[in-house]
Each structure stands twice: as C-alpha cells, then as structure tokens.
Amino acid sequence: MATPPDQWQSLHQGRLSAMIEVASAAGQHTLKHFRRDDLVVDAKSDDSPVTVADREAEQLVRKLLNERFPDDTVQGEEFAEAKGTSPYRWIVDPIDGTKSFVCGVPLYSTLLALECDAEPLGGVILIPALGEMAVAGVGQGSWYQSRSDAAWGQASVSSTRELSKAVFVVSQVDSFAALNAADAYLGLEKEARVTRSWGDGYGYLLVATGRADLMVDPICNPWDVAAVLPVVNEAGGKFTDWKGETTSRGGNGVGTNGLLHEAVIERLRG
Missing domain, CATH: 3.30.540.10 (Fructose-1,6-Bisphosphatase, subunit A, domain 1)
Known part of the structure; x- marks a missing residue:
C-alpha cells in the first residue's frame, strides 16, 4: 500500500x-x-x-x-x-x-x-x-x-473487545445534557476502564492510533469531524453519527475501534 x-x-x-x-x-x-x-x-x-x-x-x-x-x-x-x-x-x-x-x-x-x-x-x-x-x-x-x-x-485501532477494558474519551461532558444523554455518558463512564476528556480532534487521533478505544461527541459540525471519518475508518475503526450512519453531517459523532461500536451506539440510544 x-x-x-x-x-x-x-x-x-x-x-x-x-x-x-x-x-x-x-x-x-x-x-x-x-x-x-x-x-x-x-x-x-x-x-x-x-x-x-x-x-x-x-x-x-x-x-x-x-x-x-x-x-x-x-x-x-x-x-x-x-x-x-x-x-x-x-x-x-x-x-x-x-x-x-x-x-x-x-x-x-x-x-x-x-x-x-x-x-x-x-x-x-x-x-x-x-x-x-x-x-x-x-x-x-x-x-x-x-x-x-x-x-x-x-495507523491502526485497538483490538479491545469489551467496554470494561476500554479507554473512553470525550470533549466536554456537560454537552451530553444538551441531547438529554447525561445518563448515557454516566453509563459509559461507569462501564469503561478509563474515561478522560482528551477530546476534540486529539481524541479521535488517539482512537485511530490505538491509544483510546472510543470517542463520543454529542454535538459537532461537519468541520469538526469530516477529517476524522476517513482517518478512523481507514485505520480499521468506525465513525458514525449516533444513529449509526457513516456521515460527518449527523450533528453528533462516535468514533471507535469498530469492535465496540454497536455496544456504544446501543448505550447512546438507550
């Protein structure tokens, strides 16, 4: 390649x-x-x-x-x-x-x-x-x-398969409340091994290089994640909006190593 x-x-x-x-x-x-x-x-x-x-x-x-x-x-x-x-x-x-x-x-x-x-x-x-x-x-x-x-x-994502062993990163915790998703954040924080606010583009870079396992943005614009989508996906991971659509225009975003993606989406929907 x-x-x-x-x-x-x-x-x-x-x-x-x-x-x-x-x-x-x-x-x-x-x-x-x-x-x-x-x-x-x-x-x-x-x-x-x-x-x-x-x-x-x-x-x-x-x-x-x-x-x-x-x-x-x-x-x-x-x-x-x-x-x-x-x-x-x-x-x-x-x-x-x-x-x-x-x-x-x-x-x-x-x-x-x-x-x-x-x-x-x-x-x-x-x-x-x-x-x-x-x-x-x-x-x-x-x-x-x-x-x-x-x-x-x-660049290659991690091979973590369990949320209990995952590193979860976010940009700003209080933004989850804007989507009535504060409980979803708290649930992921409780379930993950480590949660840190190493957010924005840096958080997605960590996912793409295998140093973090999932990054969640409750609110984002296309310029926040349009570059992220190919970087994470080509590294073997998955970037979607909270509905699971592969787009940078969904208004929110989730980047994972792919193995954890459905579990994360499920918890966000819940």
Missing part, C-alpha cells in the same frame, strides 16, 4: 498530497500565536471563543487551496463557504479545540478534509503543538507520523 505523501501525488490531481501540505502549513501558523500573553480572545454569536490564530490559519488554508485548486469549494468554521464549480470540497477547522488553545493546552488540532461529490476522499488530523499527525485517503489506508519519528507508519 502506498505511503503518503510521495506516493499520493497522482491521486485526484495531487489533492491528497496537497491536503497534507496545506494542513501542515496551517498548523505551523497556529504555533505563532500559541501560549502568547497578548492573545486576544473574542466571543462568537454562540459564545464560543475565536482568536486571530483561528482566522489567520483558515485564511491561509483558503489562500493555498485557491492557488492550486481554484475551482474547488472550501467550507470552514470561521468564514462563509466559497463555492466552486468542481465536484471537490475542502472542509477545514483551523483550530479544533480553541478552548484548549486559549488555555495553552497542546491538545488542539488542525483538521482538513477532502470530499468529492459529497463523499469522503481523505482527511488530516494534525496536533501542531505535539508534532503528531494522522492522515488518510479512502482506499489508501490511515497513516501516522510523530515529531520523534519522521517515518510514516500505518
């Missing part, structure tokens, strides 16, 4: 390789603002935080993509969708986990996904402050690279 990014140059007119390069540039840009005392934090209409780093990183992604693929659509968290004429769509979350970023916690991520005719083609989960990256191309596998080892290795 081809190893990214060199062997991906010919796929989709180089878009899979560009996906990695553009995400890397955006993630590197966020570090210019990370842990700075003069960082200004604004509140969006939903009271969630946004910073100059979010805006600049997304603008950089849009600029780089427009230079190489001007006919493609680009959707992001911080700015209006730029509609293109090609069947390709890019979905970017420049900083997934802005609250972590603002607090100086290095577990935020830069997410970039590629779709064609609304079907997933690939995704990148980059943790800039830790130097970890997981990338996937549909049919091309899921791959992992860390700062300590420049070589790419295949």
